[in-house]
Amino acid sequence: MVIEPAGGLELKATIESLEHLTPTVLRLRLRPTEPFDYRAGQYVTLLRPDGLARSYSLASLPVDGTLELHVRRTERGQMSGWLFNQARENESVSIRGPAGNCFYTLGNPQQPFLLAGTGTGLAPLLGICRDALHQGHTGPISLYHGALRKAGLYCRAELNQLESAYPNFRYHPVVLENDEATDGIRSGTLDQAIAADLPKLAGWRGFICGDPSIVRRLRKKLFLAGMASRDIYADEFVEAPVR
Ligand SMILES: Cc1cc2nc3c(=O)[nH]c(=O)nc-3n(C[C@H](O)[C@H](O)[C@H](O)COP(=O)(O)OP(=O)(O)OC[C@H]3O[C@@H](n4cnc5c(N)ncnc54)[C@H](O)[C@@H]3O)c2cc1C
Structure with missing residues (x-):
């Protein structure tokens, strides 16, 4: 592509x-x-x-x-x-x-938000959640960040700080490796963690970014859990052709 x-x-x-x-x-x-x-x-x-x-x-x-x-x-x-x-x-x-159209829009400050991504997919998610919180969004905002191992979960201090500052914000770090699930970090895939916490997503807005195959998989799962497709915003980090 x-x-x-x-x-x-x-x-x-x-x-x-x-x-x-x-x-x-x-x-x-x-x-x-x-x-x-x-x-x-x-x-x-x-x-x-x-x-x-x-x-x-x-x-x-x-x-x-x-x-x-x-x-x-x-x-x-x-x-x-x-x-x-x-x-x-x-x-x-x-x-x-x-x-790109993956950003916070005003007009529905109570809508619950789900943000999910792996690796540097966190970059836009961090921007979107900080923007929403600064603009006074009152609905719950859950951010799921996945990595292979704990070492790949960057910006943890910043996300923990946001969680302390805003009661409607929750940060969910998830790693694939079983033995690295400590300090509030869960093991498994992102979609397993989301399905366990939020089995019904009707009325939610979703932002998913990062690895294209993970974004596509999550998009399907969110839709099957009841999220309207017009409420799903995604950016796939497709690699540019080699020059
Ligand atoms: C909308 C969008 C947003 C994005 N946002 C981010 C972001 O926030 N953060 C981020 O990290 N990335 C992001 N990306 C991905 C980013 O644009 C680049 O694709 C990525 O950084 C790789 O670029 P590169 O020049 O380092 O690799 P490239 O040189 O483009 O290499 C790409 C692939 O080709 C392989 N390759 C290179 N040279 C050869 C060769 N000679 N022979 C065989 N294989 C080769 C490489 O190993 C690699 O797997 C985004 C992409 C899109 C489309």
Whole structure:
């Protein structure tokens, strides 16, 4: 499947910081050189100085000032390899966008929300839940983050903090490996955890992001549990064709 770079404006940005959240997840903060309007959870196309383009979701809110992206290390990946190994602070890149309809909308502040994703699928989910909470959403918001192992569950402190600050927010970390289920972390698949907690999802809104096969599987499960398809928002992190 060919992914066209996100449409919209193209502008220059500076790499503000590169921070390894785990050995395989990098937090990249970019400072656009001019005002950039977007909604948390949308994605931008990042362009390397030589023009290589890849899409990344926005974990930040416009009020944060910088754009926050979470990049997974992909074996032999051109953009992720460059970001992990060569890119430096203060370097210039370009961004195009924003694009995508996975974001919080006003108008139904009591609707229950389910957010689910694995790996860096957390980036847009973090943006969407922070946006909803900041905008005064009162309905329950349950965020399920899955990883193979505990080490892959990044941003745990930030999510635990959100849980303490907002009584309507719940963070559910899930790992596939049985023996790593400690400290409130469950084992199993994301859909097993969701089905056990929320067997009926009529009236809920769902946001699912990350690995395409997991997103497709979850979409089906949420629909079968009663969630209306118009209430399911998804972003599949399809890998761009190798250039
Ligand atoms: C809407 C959207 C949002 C996204 N959001 C995020 C996000 O928030 N975070 C995130 O981490 N990713 C996200 N992605 C995925 C991201 O856009 C990239 O696809 C990903 O980072 C890999 O890019 P890359 O250049 O590092 O890898 P590529 O160079 O594109 O490599 C892709 C695959 O091809 C293989 N490959 C590369 N070179 C060769 C070769 N010579 N021979 C054989 N195989 C090869 C690699 O091993 C890899 O598996 C998103 C994608 C979409 C479509």
